[in-house]
Amino acid sequence: MEWLAMEQWSPYICGAGIGILSWFTLLLSDKALGASTSYARTAGMLERLVRGNRVMEREFFKSVTPTIDWQWMLVLGIVIGAFLSATLSGQASIRWVPEPWFSALGTAVLPRILVAFVGGCLLALGSRWAGGCTSGHGISGTMQLAVASWIAAICFFVGGIAVATLLYALPTL
């Protein structure tokens, strides 16, 4: 069982595994892999804690109900699965500023957290705006041969490459 403790598996093997997983999610659950909607449901659940059922006055939460569903459990499962995998290979540890940010952009925690927060906001806005994320469009939609998903996936990378290149060019300016 040494392979379970390996730090990394071939990306092709992992990708193929995710592909096989996608057969079973469609077959047994009638659902495609996706993640981003769960954050929107969580936002609705939190607003409900504060404002009660007035949250349902928002048109958005009538279609994306603030409830725990299949995909919400999937995202929770991702946390657990990654924890198991990282623990088996001894990679699980609390870290605040990752590489290569640490060497290129500084060791301070606050700037990293603030940029990550802004990034998270844009990621969620963009997911809802485009109707999916790297899983929903990038993997599930593309394999179903959806035009919108292929274009979305290309735009994810075009926007991502542009902003990442700018961000990491900052120290040299």
Add this chain to the structure above:
Amino acid sequence: MYDTLRSNSGAQKALGLVFGIIFGFFLQKAGVTTYKVIINQLLLTDFTVLKVMMSAVVVGTVGVHFMHGRGMVNLDVRHGSFGATVVGGLIFGAGFALLGYCPGTVAGAVGQGAMDALIGGVLGMVFGSWLYAVWFSKISPFREKGPFTHARLQDVFHIGTWQVIVPLIVLIVALFWGLEWLGL
């Protein structure tokens, strides 16, 4: 035979959790729950993310369309538009680069202890989703602009499903071969 299982909401939540654990395990073993791997993909020095996604597409599309041809699974192909897909996709891309994780891999990063993923990423995503809910009526009309003429690749090229899948797989395998040849 699957209808009873598919409509059993308790069983589905349990299945969702099990599928998620497997998904998270593969994502972590592939390395894509690590900031470095994702940012280096966007800086074009490491192509792990693309390899994982495109391998999933190759394997996934064959099985999914095989089953669909036999009426075993439903597909859910939605129409896109310039206002939704392109604009939303570019906003997503900006967030992808600033956060250094995507909505699925950020959950995996939390699982391996990345606090920037939890305090920055997950909180940011919940807040960003809430902003979308608040601005929903203003954004929605804009998303209708410039609808795409076709929903499926088959309709764009006026060919059958497998006539799209076979060349697509050839292209993706050629891409893999090219990346390995370049040492990326």
